[in-house]
Amino acid sequence: MTALLELDRVTRRFGGLLAVNNLSFAMREGEILGLIGPNGAGKSTLFNLINGVFAPNAGRIVFAGVDITGERPFMVARHGIARTHQIVQPLTNMTVLDNCTVGACFGRENLPLHRATEAARAAAALVGLDDRLHLAALHLTIAGKKRLELARALAAQPKLLLLDEVLAGLNPTEIEHMIAVIRRIRDSGVTILIIEHLMQAIMSLSDRIVVLNYGEKLAEGAPAEVARDPQVIEAYLGDPKLAAELEGNDGNGGHGSAAHD
Amino acid sequence: MLRRPFFWIIALVVAAFVVLPLIGNNVELRESLALAAVYITLASNLNLMLGYAGYINFGSIVFFGLGGYICIWLVDAHHWPLAASLLAAGIGVSVLSLIFGFGILRLRGPFFALSTIGIVEGVQAFAENFKPWGGSSGIYISPEVFAPLGGPGPALWVIYFLFVAVMAASLYLSYGIKISKFGLGLLAIGQNEDAAAILGVPTPRYKALCYSASAFLPALAGGLYFFKGAFIQPTDAFDLTLSTEAIVICMLGGQGTVTGVALGAYLYEELRGYLLTSSTFSNFQLVIAGALLLVIVLFFPSGLMGFIYSRFPRLQKVLE
Amino acid sequence: MFGIIASIIDGVLVGLVYGLAAMGLTLIWGVMDVINLTHGTMIVAGMMGLYLLTGAFGMSPYFTLPPVLIGGFFVGVALYWIAVHRMMGRPPLMSLLSTFSVNLVLVGLGTAVWGTALFNVDVSLPGLTIDRYTFPGAHIVAAVLAAVIAALLYAFLHYTRLGKALRAVANNREAAELVGIPTTRLLAIAVGCGVALAGVSGMLIGTLFPFTILSGDGYQLKSFVVTVLGGFGNPVGALMGGVALGLLEGAVTPFVPVSWTLVIEFVLFVLVLIAFPGGVFASRRGAL
Numbered sequence: 001m002t003a004l005l006e007l008d009r010v011t012r013r014f015g016g017l018l019a020v021n022n023l024s025f026a027m028r029e030g031e032i033l034g035l036i037g038p039n040g041a042g043k044s045t046l047f048n049l050i051n052g053v054f055a056p057n058a059g060r061i062v063f064a065g066v067d068i069t070g071e072r073p074f075m076v077a078r079h080g081i082a083r084t085h086q087i088v089q090p091l092t093n094m095t096v097l098d099n100c101t102v103g104a105c106f107g108r109e110n111l112p113l114h115r116a117t118e119a120a121r122a123a124a125a126l127v128g129l130d131d132r133l134h135l136a137a138l139h140l141t142i143a144g145k146k147r148l149e150l151a152r153a154l155a156a157q158p159k160l161l162l163l164d165e166v167l168a169g170l171n172p173t174e175i176e177h178m179i180a181v182i183r184r185i186r187d188s189g190v191t192i193l194i195i196e197h198l199m200q201a202i203m204s205l206s207d208r209i210v211v212l213n214y215g216e217k218l219a220e221g222a223p224a225e226v227a228r229d230p231q232v233i234e235a236y237l238g239d240p241k242l243a244a245e246l247e248g249n250d251g252n253g254g255h256g257s258a259a260h261d
Numbered sequence: 262m263l264r265r266p267f268f269w270i271i272a273l274v275v276a277a278f279v280v281l282p283l284i285g286n287n288v289e290l291r292e293s294l295a296l297a298a299v300y301i302t303l304a305s306n307l308n309l310m311l312g313y314a315g316y317i318n319f320g321s322i323v324f325f326g327l328g329g330y331i332c333i334w335l336v337d338a339h340h341w342p343l344a345a346s347l348l349a350a351g352i353g354v355s356v357l358s359l360i361f362g363f364g365i366l367r368l369r370g371p372f373f374a375l376s377t378i379g380i381v382e383g384v385q386a387f388a389e390n391f392k393p394w395g396g397s398s399g400i401y402i403s404p405e406v407f408a409p410l411g412g413p414g415p416a417l418w419v420i421y422f423l424f425v426a427v428m429a430a431s432l433y434l435s436y437g438i439k440i441s442k443f444g445l446g447l448l449a450i451g452q453n454e455d456a457a458a459i460l461g462v463p464t465p466r467y468k469a470l471c472y473s474a475s476a477f478l479p480a481l482a483g484g485l486y487f488f489k490g491a492f493i494q495p496t497d498a499f500d501l502t503l504s505t506e507a508i509v510i511c512m513l514g515g516q517g518t519v520t521g522v523a524l525g526a527y528l529y530e531e532l533r534g535y536l537l538t539s540s541t542f543s544n545f546q547l548v549i550a551g552a553l554l555l556v557i558v559l560f561f562p563s564g565l566m567g568f569i570y571s572r573f574p575r576l577q578k579v580l581e
Numbered sequence: 582m583f584g585i586i587a588s589i590i591d592g593v594l595v596g597l598v599y600g601l602a603a604m605g606l607t608l609i610w611g612v613m614d615v616i617n618l619t620h621g622t623m624i625v626a627g628m629m630g631l632y633l634l635t636g637a638f639g640m641s642p643y644f645t646l647p648p649v650l651i652g653g654f655f656v657g658v659a660l661y662w663i664a665v666h667r668m669m670g671r672p673p674l675m676s677l678l679s680t681f682s683v684n685l686v687l688v689g690l691g692t693a694v695w696g697t698a699l700f701n702v703d704v705s706l707p708g709l710t711i712d713r714y715t716f717p718g719a720h721i722v723a724a725v726l727a728a729v730i731a732a733l734l735y736a737f738l739h740y741t742r743l744g745k746a747l748r749a750v751a752n753n754r755e756a757a758e759l760v761g762i763p764t765t766r767l768l769a770i771a772v773g774c775g776v777a778l779a780g781v782s783g784m785l786i787g788t789l790f791p792f793t794i795l796s797g798d799g800y801q802l803k804s805f806v807v808t809v810l811g812g813f814g815n816p817v818g819a820l821m822g823g824v825a826l827g828l829l830e831g832a833v834t835p836f837v838p839v840s841w842t843l844v845i846e847f848v849l850f851v852l853v854l855i856a857f858p859g860g861v862f863a864s865r866r867g868a869l
Binding site: 315317319364365367368370371372374375376378379380382383386387389390505508512545546547548549550551552553554555558559562 | 616663664667668671672673674675677678679681682683684685686687688689690692693802805840841843844847848850851854855
Binding site: 051072082093102110 | 440441442445446448449452453455456457458459460461462463464
């Protein structure tokens with residue numbers, strides 16, 4: 001398998017805290033890899049490392065054969081990696097269309113303005129924001145802002161999309177819609193690395209799962225395998241009811257968050 | 262750009278500046294419009310950093326003053342013609358700004374703002390001690406330099422039209438940038454620099470370009486201004502008052518808008534003219550400027566254009 | 582040789598006063614992320630307080646300290662309500678502009694009334710003479726007073742309820758509000774204290790050097806340099822930074838013309854910020 005993204009013994013420390021510890025895994029092109037773990041396990045830090053917001057203290061990050069370790073965020077974006085944030089970061093006073101156009105202009109394709117605007121419209125349409133193109137981002141609902149975050153990332157036509165809790169704060173209908181969108185994105189050829197606390201969602205979306213705990217990889221494999229892994233259950237899932245949920249045994253949709261530390 | 266109505270609105274304003282004083286050889290109007298042109302030039306270029314990229318440059322006067330010094334020095338000591346001196350001043354200051362920018366553009370928000378003041382102090386201290394520039398006494402140019410322009414009288418007209426040209430260039434520059442990809446990147450930086458970087462906006466390069474671009478035309482304006490006065494000295498050339506007024510104008514008109522800056526400059530100049538002639542208020546120029554800025558920042562942060570757009574939203578499609 | 586060492590020691594004495602001034606700046610910065618651009622003018626206000634009180638009421642110079650301190654506090658609270666309160670939650674550049682505009686008004690009023698006149702308050706105290714060098718008594722007293730006030734501030738922040746509440750607000754305003762701390766009132770108190778410190782340091786500087794209405798700029802820059810050296814929001818660091826700056830000034834002034842001192846300090850300011858974006862003794866952001 002030629003890996004699209006490869007993390008090789010990546011480590012990141014903040015003062016005395018080892019946020020990411022000797023982490024290695026690889027992603028195939030076209031797959032959806034789910035990243036789960038308790039709060040504080042280092043998931044968002046990992047995204048920041050891939051993105052270039054922080055540089056790792058040790059280890060390498062290789063994307064499409066190119067070593068991108070320690071590159072600045074805008075250079076990483078040029079390589080074709082886009083991300084959404086756990087706490088949304090809209091360009092507040094700009095319109096939905098302008099937000100997405102920024103993504104299209106400065107992403108992998110580095111499009112000129114008029115073509116970027118078209119790519120932006122397409123991305124907005126994909127997430128269902130095409131009816132609000134000229135609304136300023138600050139007037140959107142939280143669900144709208146989440147969609148904008150996603151549309152903006154998509155507008156860059158990335159090869160790898162990092163999704164950070166893109167479902168948090170949404171109601172069940174919105175979640176269903178978003179999950180369908182994510183599947184469509186993957187079908188269009190984008191590789192996705194997704195952090196999510198909504199167990200049922202991430203387990204059903206992902207081809208494979210990586211479990212993080214205290215910055216280290218606890219387990220890696222197909223969702224069903226990982227759900228049965230005793231170490232994972234002890235560290236994260238804890239609650240046997242939740243474990244049963246993953247095997248699809250419980251009646252309702254199951255969208256509680258995992259145990260907080 | 263030529264298809265957009267705003268292009269022609271700017272052209273109309275520029276035409277007014279050119280034509281109106283010619284009617285009846287109205288020298289008084291010419292001088293008043295010349296000052297307005299200077300304010301518009303300074304404020305429009307300041308707007309690139311302040312209104313687009315969100316970086317307050319408290320010390321934009323340094324471009325004006327340095328441009329003045331370079332131009333005067335070339336004209337006086339080396340007998341260069343005006344046009345070449347102006348151009349050299351503009352290019353020289355832009356290059357210098359890249360050097361300053363290399364140091365201070367990596368500082369965020371408030372620290373950048375404070376260091377721009379420091380740059381002015383530093384350059385002023387340099388000018389006061391630099392003998393070829395006359396030190397603290399400055400440079401006087403002899404009236405012969407006005408001869409190639411047709412003598413002192415016609416020279417003032419030539420200089421005036423050059424002021425208008427620089428103003429026009431400033432307005433078109435800020436408009437052109439605003440509708441370009443570069444401008445979009447700057448606006449993104451102004452909204453959220455970290456998010457912009459993650460989206461791929463090459464923030465260091467864009468900020469440096471913006472800062473340098475905002476230096477060129479003010480340098481030309483400075484060269485013209487001091488050439489006209491035939492005299493330059495450090496305390497005038499680096500007086501923070503002018504850059505402060507440019508900030509007030511930007512905020513008054515509506516930071517980030519081209520129309521707002523022009524409107525704000527015109528309004529402010531009227532206000533200032535009134536203050537200077539009124540015996541009660543002539544000492545209180547900066548007090549009024551400060552109070553005005555405070556009121557704007559507290560209650561009308563989007564300035565005049567923000568107010569106008571909220572009443573007439575459709576104007577936003579036409580004006581910038 | 583001793584001349585240079587004496588100059589450095591003298592610099593340290595004066596540096597303690599700079600440190601006190603910087604504590605005012607860094608307190609406000611640490612509690613609410615606002616850079617008070619009226620800081621320099623508030624220092625000058627303290628100087629003018631010294632001048633006016635000794636002139637009009639014939640007060641002995643050091644007895645002006647309490648009125649300047651208390652007056653400064655109330656001025657600071659007023660400043661909060663006028664220029665800072667509405668800026669909470671807005672982008673930080675807005676608070677920069679609002680304090681900047683208040684500064685314009687104050688400087689404008691000051692120069693309208695007093696022009697650029699040079700003021701001097703005569704404080705003649707017996708100095709301490711070692712070898713051929715005399716350490717002016719005023720310097721020693723000012724340094725001691727600065728150190729005492731700094732110690733009192735530290736005690737206030739760490740051993741009183743109000744002080745702890747202030748540190749809580751600095752650390753996490755939302756959380757502090759949630760545990761019942763009246764954050765708005767504390768923000769106002771913080772600005773009051775910050776301005777009071779600026780005023781008192783101005784009063785002390787007034788006993789050392791002559792001044793004009795426009796002297797504020799230079800001392801404000803020194804405060805920024807000290808804050809950068811000592812870490813933002815870190816009062817102890819501010820004092821140490823002040824000492825460091827005083828040390829530097831003492832070492833440099835025998836050799837360099839006075840007009841270049843500020844330029845050197847500015848270059849230092851930028852260089853240190855580039856190397857240490859959080860200041861040299863950077864404490865955790867939001868901690869006091």
